[in-house]
Amino acid sequence: MTQDDSSRALKTVPREKAFYFFTSIGNYTGVSADSLKEFIAKINEVNIKSVEFHISRGDFEKWVSDVLQDSELAAEMKRLQRLNLTGNSLRDQLNFALSRRLKRLASQPSTRQFA
């Protein structure tokens, strides 16, 4: 991963590119996230129905890939989608995968600096 990849994935995106959490077709919860960090926080607090709705549609994978441009994390979202998890086990797995990725991305510039 390059420093560019890292900064793209850690950026705050404009509101029209943010992730908007829905519980079903057309039903917006009022919760949104405009960065990976905020996305993790919202995954942990939003109605679990919303998390299940989006993971089953592949929306997380698409947003991570298209907006954050993080193909590695997108692949991880795809893997979790295939596991067909629900409820808190889904939330926990997502939280773990996203937090691990954020930690790695956040440490990227300093790693490069001392490499």
Add this chain to the structure above:
Amino acid sequence: MKVKNSMISLDETDLEILRALQKDARETYGSIGKRLGIAHSTVYDRIRRMEEQNVIKGYTVCMDTDKVGARRITAVMTVYADPKEVEKVAEQLVLLPEVLEVYTSVSEELLIIAKVSALSQEELHGFIAEKVAPMIGVTRIRTSIVTKKFKESQFSP
């Protein structure tokens, strides 16, 4: 009956003409005049006046969308918004071609009700997620997809 506001005054003859046009906008002035017992030129003059005053906003076609191959889904969208932003959100919705009608309403809180048309549920969802949810002031959206239409008409004066 007489309908009056600060700018426009409509008498019973005007209202009868409007009812006739609502039923069949292609009915001739002569036919309307004959039924109402007035000259066709009077009908013409009154229609022109109502067009100029924007009482008659236009003439349109009621089509059977299934028969013309324009099978689309209709949804009723309730948009909850910050009270300070409700007017702005409604004005932005008006500009979107997918939105057919927009109203504001007060129940327990101030909200916007809009009728929306889309080709599919997926397109409807994409439209709401990409165009409506990001609007400043929108706090929540509830959407109901219409499954069957029992009646659709306009108020008759």
